[in-house]
Amino acid sequence: MRILLVEDDSMIGDAIVDGLKSEGYAVDWVKDGNSATIALDTTEFSLVILDLGLPGRDGLNVLKDLRRRKNHTPVLITTARDTVSDKIEGLDAGADDYLIKPFDLDELSARIRALLRRSAGRADPIIERGRLTINPTTREVIFNGESVILSSKEYALLFALAERNGIVLSRAQLEEKLYNYDSLIGSNAIEVHIHHLRKKLSDDSIKTVRGVGYVLET
């Protein structure tokens, strides 16, 4: 799950990035509206956390522009301005949710999970795929009735495959979901994580589709 954070306040941004990374999200952080638009033009994100008050181009314009280009990435707006009109304008411009600063990181996490669930068309928070059960709230993974301990990258990889159930994801697609711009990705990083996942789950849990990518075997 890759998230774009658009936030010009360094302290708030640092706290959010730390919090999200500890939950296993790949996070890209930009500090102004123009950089946000460029990032959104070039990369597919699972979600955007968008501050409304930004230097230069403000958040509302970034959002309007995004929706005008038919980009439906879920957007959670954050604002220090606790006025009803800001919230209404943001939601009318296509935001999916909002938080008023200062907000609690746990609440941010819960809202992110809800938005990701909604955008994936899931009403049920628990993901069940045959022998596999994933609880995104606790990040608990059960395979064949046994709890499995995964690293954050392994978890993110498995989650991506489980969410796109039955759909083959290429190495490039998985890399885009797991790593931000700053990451130095080894050419076989995804293969290594897949290898570890198979060891922890089972050899036949993830199928390699030659020349295409990987798919969860349920």
Ligand code: CA
């Ligand atoms: Ca701001």
